[in-house]
Structures are given as C-alpha cells and as structure tokens.
Amino acid sequence: MSPVECVRYRGMAFGQGAMLRPQVQLHTHRDDVFILDDQKYPDKLTMLKAARLIAKELGGEKVSFDDDNIEAHGHFEWSTSNTSARPVAIVTPKKVPMVPFGAGSSVEGNCSSPFSGICIDLSLMNKIVAFHEDDMDVVVEAGVNWVDLNNKIKSSGLFLPLDPSPSAHIGGMVATNCSGTNAMRYGTMKDWVVNLTVVLANGEIIKTRRRPRKTSAGYNLTTLFTGSEGTLGIITEITLKLAIIPQDFSVAIATFPTIKDAATAASRMMREGVPLAALELMDEIQMKLINQNGGAGGKLWAEKPTLFLKFSGTRRNIDENISRVKIISKSSKGIQFDSASTEKEMTNLWAARKEVLYANLAARPEGTQIWSTDVAVPLSRMAEIIGKFFLQDLILCWPFRLSSSVLGHVGDGNFHQIVMYNPDKPQEAEAVKRCVHNMMISALEMEGTVSGEHGIGMGKKQECLLEELGPGTIAVMKGLKRSLDPLWLLNPGKVFDEK
Amino acid sequence: MSPVECVRYRGMAFGQGAMLRPQVQLHTHRDDVFILDDQKYPDKLTMLKAARLIAKELGGEKVSFDDDNIEAHGHFEWSTSNTSARPVAIVTPKKVPMVPFGAGSSVEGNCSSPFSGICIDLSLMNKIVAFHEDDMDVVVEAGVNWVDLNNKIKSSGLFLPLDPSPSAHIGGMVATNCSGTNAMRYGTMKDWVVNLTVVLANGEIIKTRRRPRKTSAGYNLTTLFTGSEGTLGIITEITLKLAIIPQDFSVAIATFPTIKDAATAASRMMREGVPLAALELMDEIQMKLINQNGGAGGKLWAEKPTLFLKFSGTRRNIDENISRVKIISKSSKGIQFDSASTEKEMTNLWAARKEVLYANLAARPEGTQIWSTDVAVPLSRMAEIIGKFFLQDLILCWPFRLSSSVLGHVGDGNFHQIVMYNPDKPQEAEAVKRCVHNMMISALEMEGTVSGEHGIGMGKKQECLLEELGPGTIAVMKGLKRSLDPLWLLNPGKVFDEK
Numbered sequence: 001m002s003p004v005e006c007v008r009y010r011g012m013a014f015g016q017g018a019m020l021r022p023q024v025q026l027h028t029h030r031d032d033v034f035i036l037d038d039q040k041y042p043d044k045l046t047m048l049k050a051a052r053l054i055a056k057e058l059g060g061e062k063v064s065f066d067d068d069n070i071e072a073h074g075h076f077e078w079s080t081s082n083t084s085a086r087p088v089a090i091v092t093p094k095k096v097p098m099v100p101f102g103a104g105s106s107v108e109g110n111c112s113s114p115f116s117g118i119c120i121d122l123s124l125m126n127k128i129v130a131f132h133e134d135d136m137d138v139v140v141e142a143g144v145n146w147v148d149l150n151n152k153i154k155s156s157g158l159f160l161p162l163d164p165s166p167s168a169h170i171g172g173m174v175a176t177n178c179s180g181t182n183a184m185r186y187g188t189m190k191d192w193v194v195n196l197t198v199v200l201a202n203g204e205i206i207k208t209r210r211r212p213r214k215t216s217a218g219y220n221l222t223t224l225f226t227g228s229e230g231t232l233g234i235i236t237e238i239t240l241k242l243a244i245i246p247q248d249f250s251v252a253i254a255t256f257p258t259i260k261d262a263a264t265a266a267s268r269m270m271r272e273g274v275p276l277a278a279l280e281l282m283d284e285i286q287m288k289l290i291n292q293n294g295g296a297g298g299k300l301w302a303e304k305p306t307l308f309l310k311f312s313g314t315r316r317n318i319d320e321n322i323s324r325v326k327i328i329s330k331s332s333k334g335i336q337f338d339s340a341s342t343e344k345e346m347t348n349l350w351a352a353r354k355e356v357l358y359a360n361l362a363a364r365p366e367g368t369q370i371w372s373t374d375v376a377v378p379l380s381r382m383a384e385i386i387g388k389f390f391l392q393d394l395i396l397c398w399p400f401r402l403s404s405s406v407l408g409h410v411g412d413g414n415f416h417q418i419v420m421y422n423p424d425k426p427q428e429a430e431a432v433k434r435c436v437h438n439m440m441i442s443a444l445e446m447e448g449t450v451s452g453e454h455g456i457g458m459g460k461k462q463e464c465l466l467e468e469l470g471p472g473t474i475a476v477m478k479g480l481k482r483s484l485d486p487l488w489l490l491n492p493g494k495v496f497d498e499k
Numbered sequence: 500m501s502p503v504e505c506v507r508y509r510g511m512a513f514g515q516g517a518m519l520r521p522q523v524q525l526h527t528h529r530d531d532v533f534i535l536d537d538q539k540y541p542d543k544l545t546m547l548k549a550a551r552l553i554a555k556e557l558g559g560e561k562v563s564f565d566d567d568n569i570e571a572h573g574h575f576e577w578s579t580s581n582t583s584a585r586p587v588a589i590v591t592p593k594k595v596p597m598v599p600f601g602a603g604s605s606v607e608g609n610c611s612s613p614f615s616g617i618c619i620d621l622s623l624m625n626k627i628v629a630f631h632e633d634d635m636d637v638v639v640e641a642g643v644n645w646v647d648l649n650n651k652i653k654s655s656g657l658f659l660p661l662d663p664s665p666s667a668h669i670g671g672m673v674a675t676n677c678s679g680t681n682a683m684r685y686g687t688m689k690d691w692v693v694n695l696t697v698v699l700a701n702g703e704i705i706k707t708r709r710r711p712r713k714t715s716a717g718y719n720l721t722t723l724f725t726g727s728e729g730t731l732g733i734i735t736e737i738t739l740k741l742a743i744i745p746q747d748f749s750v751a752i753a754t755f756p757t758i759k760d761a762a763t764a765a766s767r768m769m770r771e772g773v774p775l776a777a778l779e780l781m782d783e784i785q786m787k788l789i790n791q792n793g794g795a796g797g798k799l800w801a802e803k804p805t806l807f808l809k810f811s812g813t814r815r816n817i818d819e820n821i822s823r824v825k826i827i828s829k830s831s832k833g834i835q836f837d838s839a840s841t842e843k844e845m846t847n848l849w850a851a852r853k854e855v856l857y858a859n860l861a862a863r864p865e866g867t868q869i870w871s872t873d874v875a876v877p878l879s880r881m882a883e884i885i886g887k888f889f890l891q892d893l894i895l896c897w898p899f900r901l902s903s904s905v906l907g908h909v910g911d912g913n914f915h916q917i918v919m920y921n922p923d924k925p926q927e928a929e930a931v932k933r934c935v936h937n938m939m940i941s942a943l944e945m946e947g948t949v950s951g952e953h954g955i956g957m958g959k960k961q962e963c964l965l966e967e968l969g970p971g972t973i974a975v976m977k978g979l980k981r982s983l984d985p986l987w988l989l990n991p992g993k994v995f996d997e998k
Binding site: 178191204275412481 | 678722771880
C-alpha cells in the first residue's frame with residue numbers, strides 16, 4: 001500500500017497481542033473502502049509514532065514497517081471478509097522468559113537467567129499476612145525471610161522448623177523444597193506447606209487449597225508446585241504449618257576413628273529409633289578446617305570424623321536419649337562423647353557444625369572456588385557411598401592436591417561433598433567435574449538421588465536427572481510442564497530442557 | 500469391492516488399534532493389484548470369522564462390514580501410496596473406562612464404575628517385593644493388605660504407621676491418601692511413600708523416583724499420584740518408609756460435660772505440644788451406642804463426650820506425658836480421667852474407640868443406612884463446627900428422629916459425622932443430604948476442606964470440590980488430567996467430570 005493510499009485509513013487501535021490489528025468489523029464480501037471514525041482512534045502519524053516507540057523498546061528487528069509484510073498481515077485472499085485498511089506496522093514480540101527470584105541462595109543455578117528475560121525479584125513481598133496462633137499456622141508472602149519469621153512469632157511458642165541458608169526466603173524455600181539439619185526430625189519443606197498462592201504462566205492466580213492441616217480433596221497441587229523451582233508457576237503466598245518450640249534442647253558430639261565407624265554408629269541410632277532432632281557428620285578434613293580457622297566455641301577440636309547430635313523435648317526425655325546415644329556410640333568404637341548441660345556448653349559444642357561453611361570459605365586458597373554437591377542414598381548405604389567418594393577423590397582430585405571433604409545430614413542418608421578447585425585450571429575443573437559426576441552415578445547405583453535438597457536447577461538437569469528417572473518419567477514431567485506453561489516462559493533452562 | 504475381487508487378497512493382519520489394517524508396504528504410486536503371501540496371514544474367510552467374533556464381543560454396532568465404509572477406510576484418493584487390498588471389516592471400539600480396584604473399602608464411590616468399563620482388581624498383586632530392613636523401607640505390590648504387611652515385618656521392629664480400614668490394600672491407601680487415628684503423630688499416607696510404579700493411560704510404566712528417603716530431584720510425581728484416586732494412572736508397586744515400633748504404648752480416656760469442653764481440652768493438648776500418638780473424640784451419642792451394644796472392654800461407659808488418647812515412646816516419656824495431659828484435662832472441666840498401666844487395661848480402655856464402627860452398624864434400625872461424612876477445619880474451629888453440626892442436625896434431622904453423632908480425629912481438625920437414615924424415605928434422605936451439604940459449606944467458610952481423609956470419589960466432586968477450590972484451581976487439575984489421560988479413560992466420573 002502506498003503512502004498516498006494510507007492517508008485514507010485513519011482508524012486503528014493497538015491490539016492486546018502480538019500485532020497492531022485493525023478494529024474494524026466488516027459486513028461485506030467485497031474489499032470496501034471507507035473512512036473510519038476520526039474521533040475514536042488516532043491518525044496514522046500518531047500510530048506510526050507509537051509503533052516507532054515500540055520498536056525502540058523491543059528492538060528494531062521485532063517491529064516491521066515493510067509493505068509486503070504489512071500486506072501479508074492485512075489482506076487474506078481466502079477469507080470471505082476483508083478490509084482495505086492495513087496496520088501501520090507489524091510487531092512480533094518474542095517469548096519473554098520470567099525467572100522468579102527469592103534470596104538467590106540456591107546453589108544449582110536455580111534462579112539464574114540463562115536465556116536472559118525478566119527476573120521477578122519477590123523480596124518486597126515480605127509481609128506476614130496472617131498469623132493464626134491457635135491453628136498453629138501462618139500466611140506469609142514469598143519474600144519473607146524464615147529467620148525473621150521465627151523471630152517475630154517466637155513469643156507464641158511456635159516456629160517453622162526448617163533451617164536452610166539463613167538468608168533464604170520462604171518462596172524460594174518452597175520452590176526448591178529445601179531442608180537442612182532439622183529435616184531428620186521435622187521433614188522437608190513440603191511437609192510444612194498447607195497451601196500456596198501461585199501465579200500461572202497465563203497470568204491466572206490460583207490457590208492450591210484452603211487452610212485445613214489435613215485434606216484428601218483433589219490432586220495435591222501444593223506438593224506439585226513445591227520443588228518445581230519456579231518452572232510451573234510463581235509462588236507468591238504461602239500458608240505454613242508451625243511446630244511447637246520444644247521445652248528444652250541439648251547437643252552432644254561423638255568422635256570416631258574412621259568415617260565408616262561414624263556412619264555405622266549413625267545408622268544404629270536411627271535403627272534403634274532414638275528420637276534425635278539432628279544427626280550430622282563432619283569428616284576429619286572438615287574438623288581440620290575448623291581448627292585452621294582458629295577453632296570454634298573457644299577451643300580446638302579433635303581432627304577425627306565427628307557426629308553432631310541435637311536433642312529436643314523435656315529435660316527428662318533429653319537425658320534419657322543422651323544416655324541411649326552414648327551407649328551406641330561407645331559400642332561403635334566411639335573415641336569420645338561429650339554432651340552439653342548448660343546453654344553455653346550447647347552453643348560451644350555445636351559451634352564447629354555451625355561455623356563449617358565460614359571455615360570452608362575462609363580456608364579457600366586464593367583463586368579457588370567451592371564445588372559443593374549433594375546426593376542422598378538409602379540409609380544403609382551411607383558409609384559405602386562416602387567410601388566411594390574418598391576413592392574417587394584419591395584417583396581424580398588428589399593428583400592436584402585439591403581439598404575434598406564430607407559434610408552429611410546422615411539422618412536422612414543425605415550428604416554434601418565439598419571440593420576446592422581453581423576454575424581457571426582446566427585440568428582441576430575437569431577432575432572435580434568427573435569426581436562429582438561419578439558420585440552421582442554411584443548414588444544412582446545405590447538407588448539414591450542426584451539431589452537430596454538443592455534441587456536440579458541448571459547444574460543437574462541433563463545427565464543427572466534423566467539418568468535418575470529415565471525418559472518415561474521425564475516425559476510425564478514435561479507433559480505437566482506443557483500443560484501449565486505451554487510457551488515454556490517460566491524459568492526456562494531449569495530442571496529439564498524443552499527439547 | 501465385490502466379493503469376487505476380494506478373494507484375491509488374502510494377506511491381512513489385525514492391527515493393534517481401532518482398525519483391522521492391511522499390513523502391506525507399497526512402493527508404487529499406482530493402484531497395483533497383487534497377491535499377498537499366503538503363508539503369512541490367514542485367508543479372507545478366517546479373517547471374516549475373526550471380525551464376527553469381535554463383533555459378538557464388542558457389540559454389532561462397533562463392527563462394520565459395509566462396502567462403502569470399507570472403501571472409505573481402504574482407499575485414499577489424495578494419497579501417493581495406495582493398495583487395492585481392503586480390510587474385511589472396520590472395528591471402531593469406543594473408549595473403555597478402566598477402574599482400578601483395591602479392597603473396595605473406600606466410602607465416596609472412589610472405585611465404583613459409573614460408566615461401566617473394565618474394573619482392574621489388583622488383589623492378586625499381593626507380594627512383598629523387597630524388605631530393606633536397614634534402610635527402613637519396603638517395596639510392595641498394590642494388593643498387599645497393610646495389616647498383613649505389619650504382621651509379616653513385626654519381628655524387625657518396624658511398621659507402617661497408618662491405620663485405615665483393616666481390610667484396605669496399600670495401592671488403594673495411596674490412591675486415596677488415607678490416614679486414620681495415627682495421622683496426628685505420623686502424618687497421612689503421602690508422608691510414607693518413597694516412590695510409586697504407575698501404569699499410565701497409554702500403557703507406559705513409570706517409576707516416580709528411586710529409593711532415597713529424601714530428594715529434591717524434579718517434580719514430585721509421587722505425591723501427585725498419591726490421592727489422585729486412580730484418575731491419573733494405576734499404581735501397581737509402592738516403596739514405603741517404615742517407622743520404628745515404639746518401645747511402649749499407653750492409653751487414657753477423659754470425659755467432659757460438653758463436647759465443647761472436650762474440643763477445648765484437645766486444642767490445649769495440641770497447643771502445649773504434648774507428644775500424643777492419637778487424639779480421638781466420641782460424643783455422648785457414640786458412647787450411648789457402645790452401651791446399647793453391650794458395652795466394650797467388659798464394662799459400660801459414661802455417656803459423656805470422651806477423649807481417647809494414645810501415648811508411645813519409652814515408659815518414662817509416657818508417664819510424663821500422661822501427667823501433662825491429666826492436668827490439662829482437669830483444668831478444662833474434665834469429669835473423669837483414666838489411664839492404663841497394664842496391657843489388659845490398655846486394651847479395655849481403647850475398646851470403645853475400637854468398636855465404635857461395629858456398634859454403629861449393630862445399632863442401625865432396620866432399613867437404615869449410615870451416611871458418614873468427613874470434613875476438616877483449622878484446629879481452633881473444631882468446637883465451632885461440631886456445634887454447627889448439632890444445630891443443623893436439630894433443624895433438619897431431629898424432626899425425623901434420626902440418630903446423628905460425631906467421631907473425630909481432633910488432633911488433625913478432622914471429624915466424621917454419622918447419620919442413620921432410611922434411603923427409601925425421600926424426606927429423610929433429603930434431610931440428611933441437606934445436613935451433610937450444610938456441613939461442607941460450614942467447613943469451607945472456616946477455610947476447611949470437604950474431605951479430610953476419604954477423598955472426593957463420586958460423592959463430593961460437584962458442588963463440594965468446586966466450591967472448595969474454585970474454577971481456576973480445578974482447571975489446572977483438569978489440565979494435568981488431560982496431560983496424563985487425554986482420552987479420560989482412567990476412573991472416569993471421579994474427582995471431577997470431563998466437561
């Protein structure tokens with residue numbers, strides 16, 4: 001269409017979607033020519049101005065002023081209805097990825113933006129919406145920090161019993177189904193979510209449930225969104241169950257000659273059903289790092305594989321459980337057993353476990369990074385997989401003198417391996433990569449999982465998750481993804497890829 | 500094609516699917532005529548015989564011998580490849596519903612066949628596949644009965660801590676996300692499933708996870724299938740976490756002047772965090788029914804609202820917890836408090852709770868049925884919703900002198916109301932229906948659920964589930980259903996309807 005012709009058609013409006021479309025209803029079978037209502041829509045020059053502004057915003061290549069292209073979008077030979085009016089321009093926005101972002105504390109690239117897009121930072125949605133003390137639940141926005149929450153509700157005697165990174169936001173904790181040292185006693189994030197408010201890819205907002213603690217009404221969307229890493233919807237509000245803060249706490253530590261002895265003792269404590277609040281393992285290297293960092297709790301530590309135990313309940317319960325654990329520890333070649341009887345002793349005894357991450361960061365040789373990974377296996381295989389890790393480490397990482405160590409939530413069959421390496425040295429990076437990969441394979445051979453608590457993110461999606469679950473199960477997951485996000489707009493490149 | 504022509508084409512085989520399709524590969528663009536290999540396929544008469552047998556099985560209207568229809572299914576004018584061979588008949592099977600069936604103990608029509616179809620009874624899949632004592636888990640087929648399982652593994656000191664109907668099979672328990680009196684301490688079925696083997700609508704078999712107790716790898720398909728009532732797939736094998744059988748048990752009962760006092764006492768026990776193994780409530784009518792049935796545990800009972808409490812752990816724990824509960828009970832207007840110190844006393848004290856279902860069945864006047872329903876509300880609303888039930892009952896059921904009573908898993912905010920009515924008396928049936936419906940609405944107004952543990956089945960799908968979750972959430976569930984079962988073949992008519 002020539003510019004001269006164009007002047008005759010003045011009435012067009014921006015459509016909602018991808019194309020500036022003429023708002024004209026025709027009731028003729030011929031290509032009629034008529035003047036549209038001047039009052040209703042701006043003139044052509046204004047429209048062109050608008051289209052140029054859009055071109056500036058979206059990038060020139062997404063807006064076309066080409067006559068042939070305009071014609072192809074404006075006249076349809078096969079149609080019984082046509083208009084001689086034409087759009088001034090064709091806008092073709094691409095799909096824009098949306099990446100929900102909490103505190104950014106996840107470790108598998110769960111909130112990275114590999115395809116750029118718009119990162120939706122939910123940190124200003126940080127209100128406690130409603131605290132139902134008598135129902136033992138609380139409604140929070142996604143950006144609430146769990147430590148803040150627990151401080152604010154402390155006087156009620158209730159708390160949220162998860163303990164991931166202290167910086168974590170509850171939205172992200174749900175999105176990655178986090179856990180931590182308390183998972184042994186209290187389970188993982190999924191066990192504390194009553195309902196979720198979720199913004200879907202199409203903009204709709206749903207609530208997965210009402211507010212009963214127990215229900216069997218309809219599909220469990222709550223746990224489907226929990227752990228889906230923002231790929232199925234954006235979690236904006238969460239109702240959480242709360243637990244009663246136990247009357248009393250205590251801690252104990254037990255050291256062992258070998259990591260195998262420590263893992264065996266841990267297994268026996270589990271199997272005898274001693275009610276522990278936490279059961280953590282640090283190997284001799286981790287203990288050494290603590291000492292290198294000046295110790296913890298005002299003292300230096302035995303550089304031996306060490307179990308850290310937490311107890312909670314009434315004083316009498318705790319004393320009884322400490323006695324039981326002490327006996328098991330002794331009969332499993334335990335070298336030393338210490339339990340706390342005052343608050344100060346408790347803090348000091350737990351200090352090494354508490355400070356382990358800082359000790360690792362402080363101990364890093366210059367230029368090195370930490371590769372921290374996370375697998376879980378059935379309980380009885382704990383000692384075996386740790387043994388395999390040390391063998392792999394000896395073969396692959398030892399030649400480069402890399403510092404490798406183990407930190408385990410042994411009560412869940414879950415442990416982290418931590419290797420320090422220099423990413424600028426390709427051979428080191430390759431050695432760590434192979435070592436981590438071999439651990440995944442070992443975990444799977446033991447019927448375990450490639451991710452106990454960190455999620456899949458970008459880091460573990462390809463070989464790992466596919467190897468763990470097989471193509472049939474992944475196909476079902478992808479089907480669910482397509483059902484909820486057909487254009488693959490939500491956090492693309494995470495968990496699994498589109499093709 | 501005439502019969503004479505037909506004789507020339509002898510080689511056809513039954514296809515897998517809807518049509519008897521010729522198994523001929525043509526490499527020509529013309530309608531070639533040729534004789535197929537006599538050895539490979541039966542002759543035309545045999546094929547016709549087969550088609551007639553199919554017609555007999557599926558019903559005549561689903562098999563066509565019509566020449567025009569055969570031609571329409573045999574030659575394609577627009578195709579570059581054709582054959583002159585034709586099928587002997589066209590079979591058009593309709594979609595056949597598949598209804599998975601466990602023990603049939605569910606109460607909302609969850610395993611009924613409203614559209615007929617094929618009922619898949621899994622009761623012969625009753626093997627314990629693998630018992631991993633040291634991992635504290637067990638792999639079972641869907642048809643294993645939970646009481647049998649617990650008897651078989653008892654000597655290991657482990658058990659599955661759910662307690663639905665004693666006849667229930669584990670497949671059905673997972674499909675309805677069952678619970679029972681132990682849910683307060685141990686959670687519901689979903690909390691004990693490590694992984695599922697599921698046959699999908701398309702015949703594919705998937706496993707939702709491997710065997711770690713804790714994982715955050717990929718979407719939680721395990722809990723999506725749990726509670727989906729056989730509408731998303733048929734659960735054939737289940738890996739279950741097991742719990743340690745507590746060293747010791749005890750029970751206690753406490754009677755109160757009013758149901759409100761009993762519910763208040765229950766709330767306080769919860770809120771003070773007394774570790775109870777079960778917290779059950781029976782109203783005065785239920786206690787009366789026990790007495791009418793000759794009592795329980797060798798005695799008649801006070802016809803007052805009664806709390807039944809279970810304790811587990813070590814002897815010292817239990818004694819401590821019984822003391823705490825006794826104090827709360829007394830300060831909540833408790834009339835009487837009894838605890839057991841011997842095994843015999845325990846059995847006797849729990850007898851009334853144990854025999855309540857039998858007492859209800861025995862007490863039914865001739866011609867009446869029991870309408871048992873199940874709602875759950877936030878903990879603090881328990882007393883209020885029970886009050887509402889009695890008011891509704893007074894208005895609607897009392898004019899017909901129907902026996903109505905309450906039996907609650909108060910530790911979960913979940914209770915059952917039991918009304919006896921004569922289904923042949925339309926006014927009685929209508930009164931009960933309205934009473935039950937009003938209870939659902941009350942539960943929803945209190946942010947509760949229309950089903951605490953029985954599922955949706957046919958009974959609660961329409962007004963109830965839709966009212967509870969709203970159209971947006973139901974649309975998401977239907978989207979998931981379509982993604983997994985596009986032809987709506989699995990247990991149709993349950994949870995929600997296709998249109």
